[in-house]
Amino acid sequence: MTTSQDIDGLLGASEDEHLEFKAAENNFELDELVKYAVALSNEGGGRLVLGVTDKKPRRVVGTRALRAEDVAFRILQRIQLRVSIDAVDHVAGRVVVVTIPPRPLGQPVHDRGQYWVRSGESVVPMTQHQLKTIFDETRPDFSAEPLPEATRFDLDERAILRFRELWARKAGRPELLEGPWAQVLEDAELVNAGMPTVAAMILLGEERALGRLLPQNEIIFEFRDDPNDLLASKRIEFRRPVLLALDDLWSAINAFNKEEIIEDGFLKWNVPMFRERVVREALLNVVAHRNYRSQAASFIKQTPTELAIISPGGFPESVTAANILTRSVPRNRRLAEALGRCGLVERAGSGADLMFGTVLRDGKPPPDYSRTSVDEVVVELRGQVQDQHFIHFLNQLENERDLSFTVADLVLLDAIARGHRLGGEQRRRAEELKAKGALEASGAGAGRKYLLASRFYALAKRSGEYTRRKGLARGEHELLLLKHLEQFGASSMSQLEEVIPSVDRRSILKTLHSLKDQGKVRLEGTKRGSKWVVAGQKPGESEKKSRTSAAPATSDTDKTQDKTRE
Numbered sequence: 001m002t003t004s005q006d007i008d009g010l011l012g013a014s015e016d017e018h019l020e021f022k023a024a025e026n027n028f029e030l031d032e033l034v035k036y037a038v039a040l041s042n043e044g045g046g047r048l049v050l051g052v053t054d055k056k057p058r059r060v061v062g063t064r065a066l067r068a069e070d071v072a073f074r075i076l077q078r079i080q081l082r083v084s085i086d087a088v089d090h091v092a093g094r095v096v097v098v099t100i101p102p103r104p105l106g107q108p109v110h111d112r113g114q115y116w117v118r119s120g121e122s123v124v125p126m127t128q129h130q131l132k133t134i135f136d137e138t139r140p141d142f143s144a145e146p147l148p149e150a151t152r153f154d155l156d157e158r159a160i161l162r163f164r165e166l167w168a169r170k171a172g173r174p175e176l177l178e179g180p181w182a183q184v185l186e187d188a189e190l191v192n193a194g195m196p197t198v199a200a201m202i203l204l205g206e207e208r209a210l211g212r213l214l215p216q217n218e219i220i221f222e223f224r225d226d227p228n229d230l231l232a233s234k235r236i237e238f239r240r241p242v243l244l245a246l247d248d249l250w251s252a253i254n255a256f257n258k259e260e261i262i263e264d265g266f267l268k269w270n271v272p273m274f275r276e277r278v279v280r281e282a283l284l285n286v287v288a289h290r291n292y293r294s295q296a297a298s299f300i301k302q303t304p305t306e307l308a309i310i311s312p313g314g315f316p317e318s319v320t321a322a323n324i325l326t327r328s329v330p331r332n333r334r335l336a337e338a339l340g341r342c343g344l345v346e347r348a349g350s351g352a353d354l355m356f357g358t359v360l361r362d363g364k365p366p367p368d369y370s371r372t373s374v375d376e377v378v379v380e381l382r383g384q385v386q387d388q389h390f391i392h393f394l395n396q397l398e399n400e401r402d403l404s405f406t407v408a409d410l411v412l413l414d415a416i417a418r419g420h421r422l423g424g425e426q427r428r429r430a431e432e433l434k435a436k437g438a439l440e441a442s443g444a445g446a447g448r449k450y451l452l453a454s455r456f457y458a459l460a461k462r463s464g465e466y467t468r469r470k471g472l473a474r475g476e477h478e479l480l481l482l483k484h485l486e487q488f489g490a491s492s493m494s495q496l497e498e499v500i501p502s503v504d505r506r507s508i509l510k511t512l513h514s515l516k517d518q519g520k521v522r523l524e525g526t527k528r529g530s531k532w533v534v535a536g537q538k539p540g541e542s543e544k545k546s547r548t549s550a551a552p553a554t555s556d557t558d559k560t561q562d563k564t565r566e
Contacts (some may be wrong), residue, residue, distance in 0.1 A: 003158055004091065007060065007088055011059070012056075012058070014222070016322075017040070017320075018047070019047055019049070021054040022034060022050050023050075023053050024050040024051065025062055025064070026063075027064065028066060028325065033075070034111050037098070037109075037315050038111050038115070038116040041100050042103055042115065044375070045103075049100065050095065053318070055313075059505060060090050060092035061092075062090075066085060072536065078111065078286065079109060079110070081109060083101070084099045086099070092505055115131060129375065133294075143335035144199065144334035145197060146192040146197050147195060147197065147198060147485070150200075151194060152191075152194075153206075154205060154209035156207070157245050159203065161226060163338075164177055164181065166344070182194075188338055190338060201213060202242055204241045205241050207239060210241070215239070218298070219237070219245065219299070221234075222299065223256050224303050227305070235289065249300070250283075257273055258383075259271060260273070260384065262363075272305075272383075274307060277358060278355050278381065279307070281547060284339065284344060285377075287335070288331070290311035291312050292332065294312035296376075313375070314373060314376065321369035321372060325353060325408065325482045330442040353407045356407050362562075364381075365382045366380050366411060369383070389459045389460035396459075397438055397453075408429065412426050412429055416430070426452075438453055440454065442470050478514065480499055481500070482520060490528075490533045491532055492531050492532075493505065493508070493509070520534070520535055521535050
């Protein structure tokens with residue numbers, strides 16, 4: 001069941017393929033609702049929130065839509081999709097949250113033959129490629145399939161030796177370096193009935209054989225001095241076995257890799273734009289999770305300060321940009337198992353965890369997956385250090401308080417530093433970090449806000465920002481609102497929100513009701529026309545005062561001139 005606190009938590013969230021806001025103050029047609037339900041379900045499920053503006057800063061405006069009790073049943077009859085509909089009585093108006101489940105594996109949802117997906121703020125029909133990608137989900141692991149046209153002569157002997165060396169080292173089995181290589185590959189399930197599998201060709205395939213049998217196993221590297229340049233100043237096409245290509249790919253990237261100097265007192269150290277372990281993990285993700293049924297190549301696009309890695313096929317089933325740190329579903333299981341035998345997975349750490357943790361500890365933005373679609377996964381790495389004071393802040397806390405931050409903690413601290421709103425689980429962890437001295441908070445309940453501890457702002461010499469983010473105490477909020485009402489008279493909620501712009505509407509309402517309980521203010525009127533006034537004013541007097549305060553003052557000179565004219 002959705003609560004008012006949940007609605008407050010959603011107001012700062014970003015719209016994506018799993019969340020959509022609509023004001024829908026008066027109505028929301030069933031056909032439109034069904035269309036959004038189909039689109040959200042096809043993209044992994046999500047929520048449609050009615051009664052909230054879609055532009056930031058979002059606010060609750062209330063909705064009269066979806067009052068019929070049988071709406072969910074009518075949707076079920078029409079598209080065989082069981083949605084849940086919660087009507088929430090928020091203090092600022094009625095909000096309706098429609099929760100849409102994800103489509104079944106391999107089965108796109110449609111309405112009367114139309115398969116919908118979202119494109120920006122619009123809902124559009126699926127392309128044939130998108131449909132095929134979904135239908136392919138239930139097919140067997142493509143990387144485990146043998147290639148009938150392939151023979152043992154299509155495998156690169158250098159790559160096979162590399163595979164045996166890595167597996168022997170990882171497993172502590174030196175005997176893997178001896179004996180016939182065919183048996184080793186059989187044991188690794190890379191050869192089936194004497195025929196190399198797709199996974200074997202990806203890892204070990206000889207270059208010319210790949211061009212003939214698996215040309216999509218290609219990674220194209222491009223470097224541009226300026227991201228707006230149409231032509232790359234450097235372009236290399238890598239169509240070779242992965243085990244031989246990884247080092248060459250890193251060398252191509254590292255050739256343009258610059259460094260920044262970070263200072264902490266008398267200490268100085270260099271931070272490269274792109275760390276090798278982060279780049280290798282991103283490359284391994286391309287290898288293990290891309291859609292090899294697609295004939296498209298993977299791309300690495302580098303500029304002096306940014307690196308984008310693009311691979312065909314969207315996220316594997318049930319994986320999203322939001323849960324990428326907690327959800328791992330290999331699209332090519334046989335290939336992923338072979339990489340594990342080589343120790344490449346362990347060498348790259350815990351996947352996305354390593355990428356996020358490393359860049360955040362360097363004071364850089366987290367990896368950005370926002371451009372990912374159903375057609376391709378795009379991860380963007382930004383190389384420049386955004387805030388070296390954040391690095392010093394983490395180091396001081398860990399050294400002085402013997403703290404150890406998890407990757408989830410680092411993501412949380414970074415989100416708070418950037419002023420992002422927190423979800424329910426993050427808010428619980430924020431309280432724990434507050435108890436450890438890493439965070440501070442102001443306000444209570446759903447309006448509670450978190451900020452980094454004051455020592456961070458002292459390090460950064462941004463004490464003014466600390467004061468602004470910390471905000472005023474509740475008693476100071478009351479004084480500000482009272483002073484405004486005494487000076488300007490009757491005021492609407494939108495006017496009072498301008499008095500304390502750093503405080504959300506719900507918290508301002510709580511403060512006003514506290515003043516009301518103290519007998520200092522009262523509410524005149526009903527619904528949208530209601531206004532707050534000082535309690536001592538008579539009915540109607542507040543409007544007169546409001547007009548008087550808005551009129552220009554009359555000076556003594558004006559009064560003298562008036563008397564002279566008389």
